[in-house]
Structures are given as structure tokens and as C-alpha cells.
Amino acid sequence: MNGSKGGVAFAVIVVLSIAVAVGFAISPQPTSVLSQVIPPNPAYTNSTTLYANAAGWDTPTPYGNTNGAIPVNPTLNYTVGTVVTFTVIETDSLPHNLYIAKGTSENLASYYSVIGAINPIPGSKYTGEWYAQTPGVYTYWCQVHPTTMVGTINVLPVNSTSISNNMVKSTELAPAGVHTPAIQSSFSHAVNTHDGSSVTSHNSLDLINCQCFATDPAIIWTPIEQIATGIRI
Amino acid sequence: MALYITLLEYSIAMSLVGVVAFFIYYLYSSRRDALAEDAESHDYIDPASYARDQLKTKQRFADWSIFLYNDSKSIGLRFIFTSLLFFFIAGAFGILLRVSLTVPTPSVLSPDQYDIVLTQHATLMLYMWAMGITVGLAYYLLPTAIKVRRDNMGSYSSFAYWIWLLGGIFIVLSRTSTRWYFYPPLALQGTLSGAGADNWLAVIGLEMIFVAIMIICIVVIRMILMDRSESVKLGNMSIYAWSVLFTMILAVLSAGPVMIALGMLFYDFFNPIFFTASSGNVLLFTILFWFWGHPIVYIPVIPFFGLIYEMMPTFTGNKVYSYSSAVFGLGLLLVLSMLVWGHHLMNSGLGVAWDLFFSTASFFIVIPSAITVFNYIATMWTAPRIRMTTPMLFIINGIIDFIIGGITGVMQSNVGVNEIVHGTYWVTGHFHFIFLGVTTGIAFAAFYVLFPTFTRGRKYNERLAGWHFALTAIGSFIMSAAWTTGGFLGMPRAVDGYFPFFQPFQDTAILGGLIIGVGQLIFLYNIASSWLKAPSTDTSNILEPDFPEPSGSAVSGGR
Numbered sequence: 001m002n003g004s005k006g007g008v009a010f011a012v013i014v015v016l017s018i019a020v021a022v023g024f025a026i027s028p029q030p031t032s033v034l035s036q037v038i039p040p041n042p043a044y045t046n047s048t049t050l051y052a053n054a055a056g057w058d059t060p061t062p063y064g065n066t067n068g069a070i071p072v073n074p075t076l077n078y079t080v081g082t083v084v085t086f087t088v089i090e091t092d093s094l095p096h097n098l099y100i101a102k103g104t105s106e107n108l109a110s111y112y113s114v115i116g117a118i119n120p121i122p123g124s125k126y127t128g129e130w131y132a133q134t135p136g137v138y139t140y141w142c143q144v145h146p147t148t149m150v151g152t153i154n155v156l157p158v159n160s161t162s163i164s165n166n167m168v169k170s171t172e173l174a175p176a177g178v179h180t181p182a183i184q185s186s187f188s189h190a191v192n193t194h195d196g197s198s199v200t201s202h203n204s205l206d207l208i209n210c211q212c213f214a215t216d217p218a219i220i221w222t223p224i225e226q227i228a229t230g231i232r233i
Numbered sequence: 234m235a236l237y238i239t240l241l242e243y244s245i246a247m248s249l250v251g252v253v254a255f256f257i258y259y260l261y262s263s264r265r266d267a268l269a270e271d272a273e274s275h276d277y278i279d280p281a282s283y284a285r286d287q288l289k290t291k292q293r294f295a296d297w298s299i300f301l302y303n304d305s306k307s308i309g310l311r312f313i314f315t316s317l318l319f320f321f322i323a324g325a326f327g328i329l330l331r332v333s334l335t336v337p338t339p340s341v342l343s344p345d346q347y348d349i350v351l352t353q354h355a356t357l358m359l360y361m362w363a364m365g366i367t368v369g370l371a372y373y374l375l376p377t378a379i380k381v382r383r384d385n386m387g388s389y390s391s392f393a394y395w396i397w398l399l400g401g402i403f404i405v406l407s408r409t410s411t412r413w414y415f416y417p418p419l420a421l422q423g424t425l426s427g428a429g430a431d432n433w434l435a436v437i438g439l440e441m442i443f444v445a446i447m448i449i450c451i452v453v454i455r456m457i458l459m460d461r462s463e464s465v466k467l468g469n470m471s472i473y474a475w476s477v478l479f480t481m482i483l484a485v486l487s488a489g490p491v492m493i494a495l496g497m498l499f500y501d502f503f504n505p506i507f508f509t510a511s512s513g514n515v516l517l518f519t520i521l522f523w524f525w526g527h528p529i530v531y532i533p534v535i536p537f538f539g540l541i542y543e544m545m546p547t548f549t550g551n552k553v554y555s556y557s558s559a560v561f562g563l564g565l566l567l568v569l570s571m572l573v574w575g576h577h578l579m580n581s582g583l584g585v586a587w588d589l590f591f592s593t594a595s596f597f598i599v600i601p602s603a604i605t606v607f608n609y610i611a612t613m614w615t616a617p618r619i620r621m622t623t624p625m626l627f628i629i630n631g632i633i634d635f636i637i638g639g640i641t642g643v644m645q646s647n648v649g650v651n652e653i654v655h656g657t658y659w660v661t662g663h664f665h666f667i668f669l670g671v672t673t674g675i676a677f678a679a680f681y682v683l684f685p686t687f688t689r690g691r692k693y694n695e696r697l698a699g700w701h702f703a704l705t706a707i708g709s710f711i712m713s714a715a716w717t718t719g720g721f722l723g724m725p726r727a728v729d730g731y732f733p734f735f736q737p738f739q740d741t742a743i744l745g746g747l748i749i750g751v752g753q754l755i756f757l758y759n760i761a762s763s764w765l766k767a768p769s770t771d772t773s774n775i776l777e778p779d780f781p782e783p784s785g786s787a788v789s790g791g792r
Contacts, residue, residue: 006296006688007764011757014318015291018325021405025353026346095504119505 035222036131043081043158051089052118054098054145073151078132080155086145088115088126093118096149100130100140106150114140150203247293247711248719257300262300271682281305305456309373311394313680316365319401320673320788324753331712334739339635339729347729348410356435357411360442361401363557368449371477371536373452373683376776378471379542380462386452387559393452397445397614400521403438407431412727415439417508417518421501422517436495437780445778450481450488457481457549467728472553475560476539479567480532486571487528494521496712497725527574534667535563538605539674540776541628546610547775549616554608564605566662569598579651588648602639608630623698624678629708631678634670634713638663657725658738660729662713669709669749677705677756682774684760690768704752712745 030144051058058074060199078084088098092215096118132155143148253314263282272283281304299307299314327348333341339612342350376384402517409432420432457478461470497507498518508518542553553559575583575591584592609632613619641663645654684693716724719738726732 004691004767010314010318014321014757017318018320021322021353022325022329022350024405025349025408025724026342028331030527052483107519115506118501120508121506 016191021129034110036037036133037104038083038129038131042083042131043106044079044083046082046084046100046104046140048084048091049087051091051140052094052096052098052142052149053091054094054096054148054155057140057151058066058091073149075151076153078155079158080132080135080152081158082132084132084157086114086128088118088128090118090122090124090126091121093122096142097145098128098140098151100138102136102138102150103138105139106141106143108143108144119164239503253580254760261301264298265303266619268302279385280384281387287507287599292436303391303394305372305376305381305384305387305390308387308390309369309371312369312372313363315394315398316362316369317680319357319361319365319759320712320747321753322405323354323362324614324750325356326354327748328750330354331743333729335743337731337733341727343372344729345410348406348412351727352412353405353408354372356409356439357401358668359395359413359529359533360404360439360761362448363672364442364529365397366672366675367533367536368453368541369681370523371429371453371481371674372449373784374543374776375456378474379457379460379465381456381460382462384456386455389448390452393445393448394583400438400441400445403441404435407433407435407438407533409435411435413517414522415495415498415516416522417498417501419471421508422497422603433499435501436502439577440492440495440499443488443495446484446488450485450534452711453477454481454485454668460777469556471539472542472556472559472563472611473536473539476536476542476563479563483528483535484572490521491525503542516578518755519581521572522651523574523577524726525574528570528575529662530667531566531570532628535566537671538563540675540679543776544624544682547613548622548628549613549618550620551616554611554615558604559608562601562608562784565601565604566598569601570708573598573646575612576646576651579648580655590650592646592648596643598646599639599643602635606636606639611760623695623702625683626699626702626706627678627681630702631670631674632664634674634709638666638670638713647765651721654720655755656725657720658716658724658726658742661726662715662717662720665709665713669705669713674705677701679776683774684770686761688764688768688776690770690772691763691766692770693763694759697755697762701752701759704748704755708745708750708752710745711748713740714743715741715745 049059053072057074059070059074086098088096090096097113098115099106100114101107101112112130114130115126118124118126132153135155135157138155140151199233201210244360252744268283269280272278272280275283299310301307304582308457310397329342330347333350334345335341339347355782372390375381409415409420409427411432415432415436415534422429422438457470457474494517501507546552572594575587576595579588579591587772609628619625623716641659645651645659645663681698685691715738716726719742720726721734722735722738724735724738
């Protein structure tokens with residue numbers, strides 16, 4: 001054969017590799033992390049603060065931060081349509097995150113990554129938003145400590161009478177429209193710093209991109225100053 | 234359940250890969266034993282030296298067996314053809330980028346897809362094409378250029394090749410969208426369509442490439458400094474060997490910081506403590522990165538300056554005008570390129586004093602560049618007659634492109650001008666002038682020169698090669714010139730859209746990009762069709778002069 005097919009073989013390899021590489025690069029990537037579109041004017045808003053401790057999730061009121069003592073893993077109740085801003089404060093120098101999945105168990109096949117990873121320096125604060133879109137029982141947990149740091153979220157219908165005040169100061173009955181547009185708030189969560197710590201909520205960034213996809217492409221180019229300064233949306 | 238099925242699929246796929254790898258290893262091992270026996274029967278102590286000599290006399294050239302032998306020429310051929318493959322892949326990504334910018338708002342590619350393709354284009358072109366062809370030509374040409382006595386580091390080089398290749402595949406698989414510089418706040422975040430979810434894989438891949446580069450550098454430096462023939466003195470070593478030596482020293486000196494930075498970045502994926510925005514350490518990453526990031530753009534350029542010095546005398550018919558100034562210029566490039574990395578960070582808050590230092594150091598780069606260019610011009614000036622073959626056309630085009638790219642580069646190292654043009658297509662144009670003109674163009678020239686050797690004496694089609702040259706040169710000039718002009722007017726780079734004001738510049742760049750693409754298709758067709766023809770010339774070439782050294786003088790390798 002005298003190696004005369006070498007060039008053809010090379011050309012075939014090149015063409016196949018180009019097809020595979022380009023097709024792979026632009027194909028949508030499967031992901032089990034669900035994404036949410038945070039409505040700009042949610043019916044209700046809520047701020048929930050959780051202290052991250054390997055012994056269990058902890059809340060600040062009425063007992064204060066008890067570092068894993070009672071009560072741990074509080075059951076959180078929200079009215080459907082609430083945009084919940086979770087604030088997670090590190091207490092024990094261990095890595096934590098905050099995932100939420102529908103159902104009574106930790107479901108890694110489809111979950112919301114509300115706070116992706118936190119800087120394990122005690123006192124550092126992270127925020128991420130979650131939209132309680134449909135009524136039902138949800139589970140929130142820390143994937144690093146899935147056996148201890150796991151709790152339940154009840155999303156209740158609007159006119160439900162069984163809303164019990166949990167430890168969280170709730171603003172469930174706030175009138176619609178008072179909340180700032182979600183895209184701005186989530187963006188600020190993604191870039192601002194709180195108490196000198198960085199905020200690296202993956203979910204917030206997901207939400208920004210989510211907004212970009214969900215809307216007309218032209219809308220991406222409305223904040224013209226950002227493009228002019230080279231900021232990637 | 235779906236998770237377990239996915240795991241099962243991965244396991245089966247990995248098992249198949251393992252079976253194939255084991256088969257390749259079996260072939261490799263049996264070939265090596267056969268080669269050792271054969272070498273012994275020919276009174277060789279070192280099988281690799283035997284393979285090297287056989288490669289010269291028996292004309293066993295680019296075929297599948299290059300993946301089974303560990304002599305320098307086989308390793309070089311592996312790198313050359315693999316990097317050429319990645320050139321076509323990354324080039325397809327580049328064409329895709331151009332096509333997606335036909336209208337101001339992103340339409341062909343979504344923003345995430347654009348970022349992925351942009352990152353793939355840049356990373357593959359730099360680490361797989363530019364680094365690969367640099368290393369490949371060094372491995373292939375150096376044993377002849379310096380008449381190595383000993384060629385027994387092949388196992389290390391082979392290992393470096395495989396992890397370099399695997400690193401490149403990891404980068405493709407990661408679908409990262411962080412640009413080629415992996416700045417931490419972006420590299421640590423994911424996007425909705427998953428671009429960036431596997432950034433850690435890209436960091437591993439890049440780290441593997443760096444390990445490969447370090448191994449290669451040490452092997453090649455050892456080859457040049459210790460395994461040279463006694464008849465080749467440092468003072469009259471070929472300029473190409475000097476340029477490779479400078480390049481490898483440059484890579485060894487500058488790659489350390491970014492390897493450390495990538496390791497820390499990898500840790501940050503799981504436990505973000507190093508490069509957090511609040512502590513300001515993000516700037517630390519940029520410094521660690523650009524300490525390597527500037528030398529990397531010299532590493533694939535300096536050896537090609539050396540190649541021009543090697544090839545030009547053949548086509549001009551005289552000697553290089555000044556050997557000593559050529560070596561001095563390339564050496565000065567080595568020193569100065571270590572001192573100018575800060576000009577990538579002039580708008581990052583290093584301070585005016587540092588900005589001025591880096592700006593001044595960048596202006597000094599003009600001196601060695603001008604020495605080199607004037608040396609080329611003087612060589613051509615004093616030539617009795619210049620033969621305009623395809624390689625010579627590529628060389629002349631490379632010199633012209635280097636002059637334009639160099640001037641645009643010096644302009645943007647002015648602190649004030651940099652304020653305006655940083656982050657615009659001006660930088661992209663400057664970069665592509667040099668990389669398309671010098672790195673890629675001279676690599677094509679060398680490939681054309683070596684083509685009869687690779688293919689056992691087949692000639693490439695001169696006419697198609699001429700078209701390839703014309704389309705590459707004209708297309709790259711149109712594209713880079715449009716970018717440079719638009720960039721000076723403020724056209725931001727690395728975004729998936731642009732203002733309608735910049736439509737003419739983008740359209741011109743698309744035209745240039747498509748012309749380049751057609752040229753490379755002609756190149757590929759030329760390789761395939763010319764290779765099919767019967768051998769019609771001898772396999773010698775100007776870059777590999779005959780090996781008159783009697784093998785008996787070898788220290789440990791020869792008979």
C-alpha cells in the first residue's frame with residue numbers, strides 16, 4: 001500500500017473530529033440542576049436566614065444562633081407565589097450549600113441549587129433566591145451533610161388557614177409589586193459583598209442567564225452600558 | 234435510577250477505551266521488543282538511535298507506526314499531525330464564531346454557545362496547535378540540526394505527548410466558557426446551559442498540558458545542551474536550535490506560577506478560599522496567569538523566527554546576513570518577554586509606577602524585533618535571486634504580518650492608548666496578525682518543505698499550495714485589519730454581539746474569516762490528493778540536511 005492513503009486518512013480524521021467537536025460544543029448540556037425564572041413582581045416576598053452548621057440548619061429567632069442546639073432544621077412555611085431570599089451564614093468552618101427539591105426526600109435527579117458553595121469562614125454570608133411556584137412539600141438540605149442538615153418546606157395555597165408562624169419573620173402578606181425586580185436583585189446578590197465576604201451563589205447567576213434565555217434576544221442588549229464596558233451578561 | 238444508568242454507560246465506555254488502550258500498549262510493547270532485537274543485531278546499544286538512523290535511511294515516515302516508536306522523529310511527527318488536527322478543529326470553531334456575528338444581536342449561536350466556542354477556539358489554538366506544532370517541529374528537526382548523539386528520553390516524551398493529547402480532549406469535553414485565561418470569579422461559576430459546570434475538567438486538562446510542556450522542555454533542553462554532537466559547538470549551532478533553546482528556557486521559567494495558580498483554582502471549585510473577590514486575590518490570579526500568559530505568546534513565535542532563518546537561505550541563495558545578531562535578538566526577546574507581562578493588566582489597578590515600568594519594557598521589545606526583521610530584510614536584500622516558492626511566500630507574508638502586528642502591539646503598550654483599546658478587537662487583530670502570519674504561516678511553510686519527507690517522496694500540488702497561501706494571507710490580512718480598525722473605534726471583543734455601528738467591520742472580518750476557511754480546505758484537499766499520487770521526488774529536504782556524522786562517534790547510542 002506504500003502509505004498512499006495517509007493523506008486521505010488524515011483528512012477523514014480531521015473532518016470527523018471537526019464534526020464531533022463542534023457538535024459536542026454547541027449541544028445543550030444535560031443538567032439535573034433545575035432553573036427558575038424569578039418573577040419581577042412576585043405576589044409575596046420573604047427573607048429567611050439560616051445558620052449553616054454540620055449538626056443541622058439553625059435559625060436566628062427566637063432562640064438566636066444556637067450552633068446546632070434546639071431547634072435544628074426548622075420546617076419553613078411559605079405561601080405559594082413567594083420569592084424567598086435565603087441568607088446562609090457560616091458558623092463552623094465547614095463547606096456547605098443549600099439545595100431544594102420537590103418531595104419529601106433529597107432528590108439529586110432534579111433540584112434547585114439555591115446556594116452553590118460557601119466560603120468556610122465563620123460569619124461569611126451568602127444569599128440566593130428561590131421561587132415557591134407550586135404548592136406542595138419540598139426538602140431543603142446541604143449536600144455536604146445530607147443526613148444532618150435536612151429540613152422540610154411547605155408551600156401552601158394562598159387561602160390556606162393552616163399557615164403557622166414559624167421562626168422566620170415572614171412578610172407573606174405584603175402587597176404585590178413592592179419587591180424590586182428580581183433580575184436586578186439577583187444580579188446584585190451575585191456581585192455584591194456582604195460583610196466582607198464574596199457571594200458566589202450559582203443560582204443567582206443561573207437566574208440571570210435564565211432571564212436572558214426566556215426573553216426575546218433583543219432584550220439582552222437593552223443595558224447598553226454593560227456591553228460598552230465589555231461586561232458579559 | 235437515571236444516575237445509575239448514566240454511570241453504567243460511562244463504565245462501559247471507559248472499559249472500551251481501556252481495551253483499546255491496552256491493545257495499543259500491546260502493539261507498542263511488541264514493536265519495542267522487536268526494535269530492540271533489531272537494534273542489537275545491527276550492533277546498536279540504544280534502540281531509539283537505531284530507529285532514528287533507520288528513519289533516515291529506510292524512509293519509514295508518517296504512518297501509524299509513529300505512535301509506536303519513541304524516537305524523537307516519531308514523537309515530532311505525532312505532535313505535528315495531532316496539532317494540525319487540532320488546528321482544523323479550532324479553526325472550525327473560529328469560522329463558527331465569525332458566522333455567528335453576521336447580525337448585531339446573537340442569532341446563530343446563543344450567548345452561552347458563543348462563549349463555549351470562543352473558549353474552545355482560543356484554548357485549542359494556543360495549547361494544542363501553536364504549542365503542539367512548536368514542540369513537534371522541535372522534536373522533528375533538532376536531532377538533525379544538532380546531530381544528537383543520544384536519543385534515549387523517548388519514553389518521557391511519549392508520556393508527555395499522551396497527557397498533552399488527553400489534556401486537549403479534556404478541554405473539549407469540559408465545554409468551558411471562561412476564555413483561555415480562566416479568571417476565577419467566572420471560572421468558578423456555572424451558567425444555565427451548563428457552560429462552566431465542568432470547568433474543573435478544563436483546569437485538570439490545562440494542568441496536564443502544563444506537565445507535558447515541562448517534561449518536553451526539560452527533554453529538549455537536555456537534548457540541546459548535553460546530547461549535541463561534539464562537532465556542533467554552541468557558537469555555530471543552528472539558529473533554529475538557539476531559538477528552541479530560548480523558547481524552552483522561557484517556558485520553564487514562566488510556567489511555574491500558573492501551574493500553582495491552576496492548582497489553587499482547582500481547589501477553589503470545591504472549597505473557595507484562595508481566589509475570593511472580597512480578599513482581592515482575584516488580581517493575584519491574573520498576575521500569576523499573565524506571568525505565563527505573556528511568555529506563551531512568545532513561545533510559539535520565537536522558534537518560527539528561527540525557522541525563517543533556517544529556510545530563507547535556501548530560497549535566497551545566500552547566508553543569513555548576521556548570525557550573531559540573530560541569536561542576540563532572539564535571546565533578548567527571551568529576557569524582555571519575562572518582564573512585560575504587566576501590560577496585560579494595565580487597567581487592573583497595578584498602579585501608575587508599575588504601568589510605566591511595563592509600558593517601557595514593552596517598548597524595549599521593539600529592539601530585538603527590529604533586529605530580527607532587519608536581519609531578514611538584509612538577507613533578502615543581499616540575495617542574488619529570490620525563488621518565490623510557496624514556503625518563501627509564507628515567509629515574506631509572515632515578515633510583513635509581523636511588522637504590522639508588532640507596530641499595533643507597541644502602540645497598545647502605551648498606557649494612554651491601552652486605556653482606549655484594551656478589551657477591544659484591536660487586541661484581537663494585533664494577536665491574529667502575528668499568530669496567523671508568523672506562527673501559522675511559518676508552520677505551513679515548514680510543513681510544505683517537509684511534505685516530501687513525510688510522504689515518502691510525494692510532491693505537493695504547487696498550484697493548490699499557491700491558492701492556499703493566497704487565501705490564507707489575504708483572508709488573514711482582511712480579517713485582522715478589519716478587527717484592528719474596528720477595535721480602535723471601540724468595538725468590544727469576546728462578546729456575542731455588537732452595535733450596528735460596527736457592522737461594516739464585522740462583515741469585513743467575516744469575509745476574511747471565510748476566505749481563510751476556504752484556504753484551509755484547499756490545504757486539506759492538497760494533503761489528501763498529493764499523498765495519493767506516486768512518489769516522484771527524493772525524500773530529502775532543506776531542513777534535514779544529510780547526517781554525515783559517522784555513527785561510530787556516538788557516545789552511548791550508536792554502534
